[in-house]
Amino acid sequence: MSQRFRAIQRILGVIIVLSSLTKLPPGFLALAWGEKGTPGVFFGSFLASALVGFFLWLPVRSVNYDLRLRDGFLIVTLTWVFASLVSALPFVHGPPNLSYTDAIFEATSGLTTTGATVITGLDALPPSVLFYRQLLQFLGGMGIVILAVAILPMLKIGGTQLFRAESTGPTKDTKLTPRIAETAKALWAVYFGLTILCAGSFWVAGMGLFDAIGHAMSTVSTGGFSTHDAGFAHWDSGLLEWIAIVFMMLGGINFGLHFVAWRRASLSVYGTDSELRAFLRITVGISLVVGLSLWVAGTYQGFGESLRTATFQVVSIITTTGFVMPGFDQWPGALPFIVVTVGVIGGCSGSTVGGLKVARVVMVVRQGYREIKQLVHPKAQFLVKMGGRRVSESVVLSVSGFIAIWMLCFMVMVIGFNATGLDLASAYGAAVAMLANSGPGLGSTAYTFAGAGDAAVWLGTVGMVLGRLEVFSVLVLLTPQFWRE
Structure with a gap:
């Protein structure tokens, strides 16, 4: 095995060990609440996944290799795949005792903050299992990889390539701080602060403390899991819904803006x-x-x-x-x-949301308008501008190419879901829900994928990862050039 792949194995081992830690908080809570059976499920799942990561890392722990950008794409994609696989274990061996197919879907939905589910009867599940689902979304919101980037420098593993592969939107090279690990820590500080503020608001407005913390995790992460089958309708409270609206919007805004606003103690940056x-x-x-x-x-x-x-x-x-x-x-x-369909648009670049991102949609619309004006005045020179500044042609072409590939993947997924037996409306809704990571679909997939069938569930799982990593990060792995040294 080449040094390159040994270094990738080393990083994956570390990240799998880190992702195995997600089983510990619900395990200890299950013990504290006196639940029967679930503590052993969580601790056993932790031990199994931690050992897998440890034995991946152990034989290559001393490898030194400078990562390139393309290595970041492979590591990030494999991280989401392996994290979903090991995070599925508690859903299989404990309540709700899902099949491994459904469990991987549920875990992937949590980590990618999609919010689609195959579970019915949430109100009957042990609190520790409900907490675990919310915790997966909390970690997935800012990205397991960005969390790892904040920690990996201690292990002398470069994080810049990982951060660029994981970040969303057309502004991936923007740094808030000189060091990439400091940037990741800053983003996590803002993210954690907003989650605490959201939980406090829900609690004051009438939610119980457990529900308030759980829903804060899924609101700021723009994940969408709830601790009740009825979701926010469980409380029938306009106040709680408006609080959720505010914090969903905050989760959909570029976290770089939140950081700058906090550092300057001024809201002017938003305007x-x-x-x-x-x-x-x-x-x-x-x-x-x-x-x-x-x-x-x-x-x-x-x-x-x-x-x-x-x-x-x-x-x-x-x-x-x-x-x-x-x-x-x-x-x-x-x-x-x-x-x-508005889920296709998504929120702002650098936020926790999925979809195309508003910056890309606005840019490609302005590019289209420029082409129309160019037809009327062939000799004139028209510019695409964002925020009053000219956008370079390379960025315009990059965004246009991204949207074209995204829409192609979307059409393939609609056809794929239809081929698995879903009617056309359900297939369309499922494709939007998975590729945009927006959660609810239409028809039979409006609230749950429980009756969609294994083929549709597996296709949805692939679609969630593809959408979360913005298509290119996964598709680049399918090119022959990627695998050449």
Whole structure:
């Protein structure tokens, strides 16, 4: 084996050991709560996955090799695959005792913050299992790999390539601090702070402490798992829904902006970001259209309830969180289709959301408008601008290529889901839910994938990883050039 692959094995071993630690908090909580059976499941799963990571690391612990960018793509992809595999163990050997196919789907959904589930009967599950699901989303929100980048320097493993492969959006090279590990720590500090603030808000507004912490983990991470089958409808509280809307939006904003705003103790930085302004305009506009439509159709009592419900569902989908209001798939006309489709847009670059990202969508629309103007005035020179600044042609081409490949993968997934037996509406909803990491779909996949069949579940698992790593990071592994030394 070459030094390159031995170094990759070494890093994977460390990351698997780190991911095995997720079983310890729910294991200790299960002991504290006096649960029967579940402590052994969590501690046994921890031991098994930690040993796998340790024996991967042990024979190559002294390897020294400078990682290249392409190595980062392989490590990040394998990290999500292996983390999902080992994180599935508690779902198989303890409640809800899923098949390994469903367990991998559930674990992958948590780590990729998709929020789709194959579990029914959440209210009957042990609290430790519910906490474990929320913890997976909390860690997946900012990314296991970015967490590893903050820790790996202590093991003398370079993290820049990993960070670039894991970060989302067209601004991957932006650093908040001179050292990449310091950047990762800064992002995690902001992320953790927002989660604490969200949990406190939920608790004060009427949630129990356990539910408040659990829902804060899935709200700021834009994950969407709940501790109750009914989700936020369990409390029937407008206040809790508005709090969730605020923190889902905060999770959908570039965390670099949060960091700069915190460091400067000023909110002015938010007003200068063109992507954020576009994100807010899109979200408010779609929420008003859906809210007015629900009010006119008489689906809810009064305009206030219609607007609140519409805003909650639109924000949940566009931030790819995936909380659902019961009955949203039965809304009149094309509203369910519109709401699910906004998940394709996603939130801001550098946030915890999936989807294409607002910056890319705005950029490609402006590129299209430029082409139209160019047809009218062939000799004129038109520029694509973002935030008043010219965008280089290389970035425009890169974004256009990304969206083209993303849409191609999306069409393949729609056909694939349809081929597994889902009707066309369900297949479309499932493809959006998986590739955009937005959670709820349409038809039979609107609330759960429990009845989708193993073939659809496996395709969904692949789709979630593909979407979470923004397509290119996975597809680059399929090129012959990647594997040449």
